[in-house]
Amino acid sequence: MSKLRVGVIGTGKKKPRGDALGYAMAYEHANAFQKLETCELVACADIVEENAQAFADTYGFTATYADYREMLAQERLDVVSICTWMHLHEEMVLAACETPGVRAIYCEKPMAYTWGGSKRIAAAAQAKGIQLTFNHQRRYGAPFTIAKQLLEAGEIGELFRMECECGNIYDSGTHFIDMFSFFNNETPAKWVIAQIDYRTENLVFGAHCENQQVLLTEYQNGVFGLVMTGAGEARPVGCVDRLIGSEGVIDVGFGHGPTDAIRWRKLGQADWQWPDTGGEGIHGPGFIDRAVADAMDCLLNGRKCQLDASNALIATEIIFGAYESSRRRGRIDFPLEIDDNPLVAMVESGDLRPV
C-alpha cells in the first residue's frame, strides 16, 4: 500500500525553548508522522522561506512553498498538518477541505478564533468525509489515562465535579476543558456562567486571552466543571485537574514531574496513593506521537478518533460560552447562538480596555 502523503502548513522555527511567540509545533507533528510506516512527509509551506527550508532539510524532502494554497494544489496530499497560530486555522482547514484527495487534517489547538469559525470547519470536514482532528494530546498521556481508568473502575465512586486551573481558558484552557470531555465521556454541556478580568493586554500566539477568570459549567449528565484561570497566585485548585467523586478524589498534575503527576484517595483514607506513570509527567513524553499515530490508525481503519472535531466542539462551546457569559453578564444556556469571539469583540468595541 502506498504511504499517506503528509504536508505541513506553518513550520515555525525550532528554538531551544518555545514560548507564546512560537513553539514550532510542526516539528512535534513531523516527528510523530515520521515514526509511522504508513506516512511520508513530502512538503511544507511557510511564509518565512528559511523556516520552510530548515524544516524540509530536517525531514529530508525538497518541496517547500511560501503559499500554502499552492502546496495544496500541487502536492496530492492525503494528510494536511496545520501548525499556524489560531486566527489562521479556519481559512486553512477550509482550504484543505476544498482540496481533492485530502483525507485527513491534523490541526493544532484551539479550533479557531471564533465560535462560528469552529463550527464551520467541523461542518466542512464532515460534509466532505474528511477526518478533522485537533492536537489535544493530553488524552494520550499516562497521568490522564490512569485517572480515567480509576474513574471507570469506580475507585472514587460517581463523578460529581471536575476542577482545573490554567493560564487562560482559550489557549491553554482548550487542553484542560477538553480533558473534562475526556473524563466525562464526551458529554456536552448544558450551560456556562463565567466572569473574566482583562486589565493587561495578553496576546498568546497573537490571540487575546483573559488575565483571570472563573467558570462553572454543568454537563448534560449533571457533572459540574469548574475552571480557574490566571497567573500563579490566582490559581486555587492546587493541581491541573481534580476529579471529585462520591467516594474519593483524584488529583492529576499535583506536581509537574513523573513521580507526582497523579495521586488519589478514597473517602476516609488517610494516605494518598501515587500510581506509577512509567516516567510520564503531565507534558509527556510521547503524547503527540501517540495522538498522531492514533489519528492515522483511525483514518486507515475507519474509526472515529477521540481527537475528532465533534469532541473538540464540546470544550470550544464552553470556552466561547464563558466569554459570552462575561459579555452578557449572565448564564449562557447551550446551544451557544453566537458567531464571534466575545472577548475580541469586547476589546474591539472598547468595552474592555486592556493596557
Ligand SMILES: NC(=O)c1ccc[n+]([C@@H]2O[C@H](COP(=O)([O-])OP(=O)(O)OC[C@H]3O[C@@H](n4cnc5c(N)ncnc54)[C@H](O)[C@@H]3O)[C@@H](O)[C@H]2O)c1
Ligand atoms: N498542543 C500543544 O501543546 C501546543 C503547544 C504550543 C502551541 N500550540 C499551538 O500550535 C499552534 C502553532 O503555534 P507554534 O508555536 O507552533 O507557532 P510558530 O510561531 O512556532 O510557527 C507558526 C509558523 O506559521 C508560519 N505562518 C504564518 N502565517 C502563515 C501562512 N499564511 N502560511 C504559512 N505559514 C504561515 C509562521 O511563519 C511560523 O513559522 C498554535 O495554534 C498554538 O496554540 C499547541
